[in-house]
Amino acid sequence: MKRIILAIAACAALTGGPAAAQDAPTVATASPAGIPADSPWRQAVLVQALEHFQHPGWGWRHSERDYLLGMQIAREEGLTVDEDVMFAAAFLHDWGGIEPFAVEGVDHATRSVELAEPFLRNAGFPMEKFPAVRAAILGHMYDKDPEGPEAVALHDADLVDFLGATGAARMLAVTGERPDYDQALGRIETFSANLPGRLETDAARRMAEPRVESMNAFMAELRRETPTGAKP
Numbered sequence: 001m002k003r004i005i006l007a008i009a010a011c012a013a014l015t016g017g018p019a020a021a022q023d024a025p026t027v028a029t030a031s032p033a034g035i036p037a038d039s040p041w042r043q044a045v046l047v048q049a050l051e052h053f054q055h056p057g058w059g060w061r062h063s064e065r066d067y068l069l070g071m072q073i074a075r076e077e078g079l080t081v082d083e084d085v086m087f088a089a090a091f092l093h094d095w096g097g098i099e100p101f102a103v104e105g106v107d108h109a110t111r112s113v114e115l116a117e118p119f120l121r122n123a124g125f126p127m128e129k130f131p132a133v134r135a136a137i138l139g140h141m142y143d144k145d146p147e148g149p150e151a152v153a154l155h156d157a158d159l160v161d162f163l164g165a166t167g168a169a170r171m172l173a174v175t176g177e178r179p180d181y182d183q184a185l186g187r188i189e190t191f192s193a194n195l196p197g198r199l200e201t202d203a204a205r206r207m208a209e210p211r212v213e214s215m216n217a218f219m220a221e222l223r224r225e226t227p228t229g230a231k232p
Contacts, residue, residue: 164211
């Protein structure tokens, strides 16, 4: 259940009645997993994510997992990361890949930076930290070489979230209107084989091992269940 409260000023409650309640801004005080939004800019980021980043593969649930995985990787690897940078980068890194914000021909990470910079400035984010946010967003994909501790942590978290049962579910979820899920199955096999080699940290590699086994077991079971001559 989303931990979202309606922030209603006491005077509005006394004088405005139901109409004032309807006009009150939505304030997210913590993410569904309990990540605190203990400043106005964090609340703005979280509300933006929860209300607008709706996608089965790279919506706010993926962002929340990336933050939690990234912080775990940083702790286990001994990386010193700025939690503000991690919060902003994790929740906003896929913004540019979600409709209606995506722009055809523009890399989704580049687009995310374009959207995140003015948003964070207006929300009151400490903009002296934005270069690290930019680096983390631009470096989060598996084909990138991340620069900086937050970029490394987010990069590896993002790759780990492409693996295991979670990764398989995400790939199957984005099948969309295709007549089959061959593309999703192909990505599951490709990711399980190739993504571990793109990880930067030992902590993430340890996380990846059982996830790769899970993906491989899923594909093996799928083949066993498929009648001879038929396709999954």
